[in-house]
Amino acid sequence: MARALLTDVEPLDFGYDMPSHVIAALQRIAWDADRDPGLAPYLPPGGVMGALREVRERLAKKPLRIQVKDEATGKTQTVVLGLEDFQSALLRPAEAWPAFVLSLYHRHYDGWAREMIARRQSDAPAPLIGPLFDTSLGVSAEREHLLRTDSGTEFMGFGAFHSYIASAPAWPSPDVGDALRLTVPTLVPVLFLHGDWDTSTPIENLLHLLPYFPNSRSILVHRGTHGDRRPLREQHPVLWGQLVEFLKTGDTRNIPVQVTLRVPVFQRPPFPAPAGHAL
Known part of the structure; x- marks a missing residue:
């Protein structure tokens, strides 16, 4: 192989993500969410991560029993939501994750309950x-x-x-x-591209690999998420051309080690901010 461009890499021994590495990506997202004017009226003193901890502690004490009314039939059903349901629900798009946590912090559980009903009743084929x-x-x-x-x-x-x-x-x-699964050295020239908001394949995966690729160069995409290269193409067209040139020639001399994407528009919770949190 002459050279390779790899994005969102995952070592073969890292098929299951380290929980703290996922949390680190969520912390980086929360840094910008805490400074978003639209979310400011909903923030507790500890910001988004403080809200996350509060909801976690709340559910660790006892599960919730949420009554949800079916608008079509008028029937009401009770949904039990526990800590494991919350843990499995955290991984969602970066622009939506803070609003989800803040909604639960303010005890607006209806949307989450409806989401869980749909998930539990789904008959969609399970991926293998x-x-x-x-x-x-x-x-x-x-x-x-x-x-x-x-x-x-x-x-x-x-x-x-x-x-x-x-x-x-x-x-x-x-x-x-x-x-097979443990990493071995290779001299193949590789250009790595990885976002630090990636909760599917945390950037720490790339950091593990770099010592095994002595002829590599890596680009950290600040606010980059998993698999979505459209913002990079739109916001850094020159870099996109350089990536193509690397595949042709192997030249990395002018390729930056880090690029930054714009802060996304964060979703807001679907209810007015509580009076005590208003700006």
Whole structure:
């Protein structure tokens, strides 16, 4: 291989994201959300992350029982929402995540309850990449230990990896072994592109890989999310041309190590700000 351009990379042993690395991406999003004028009237003293901690503590004490009325039938049903439901609901688009947490902080649970009803009643086919590919790829014993003892599980829980690891023997795909999943050095020239708002493949994944690619160069996209390259093309057209030129020639001399995207328009909670939080 002459050269490669890789984006949103994930080491083979990192198929299950480290919870604290996901939280770090959410913290970076929260930094800008805390400075958004539209969200300011909804913020508690600790900002978005303070709201996250409060909701987490609230649900850790006891689950919620939310009554939801079906507008079509007029019937009311009760939805039970617990800590694990909250942990699994945190990963959503960057511009929507703060409003979701702030809505729950202010005890507006109806939207979340309706979302969970739809999810629980959905008969959409389940993707097989998790039970067939991820369980086969698995993780090394060291990686599993780090996952289970990571401080970020306080907020993210164990749901992203525990069920897959526990059910791996039930699926037909064999474990590939550490010989394949552990990282090895390569001299192939690689240009890496990774966003620091990526909650699907945190940027710490890239940092792990860089020592194994001595001929690499990396570009950190501040406020970049997973898989969405449209803002980069629109806001940095010169860089986009440089990426194409790299694939042609391998030249990285004028390629920056970091670019910054504009702050997105954050969604607001779908209710007026409480009087005590008004500007």
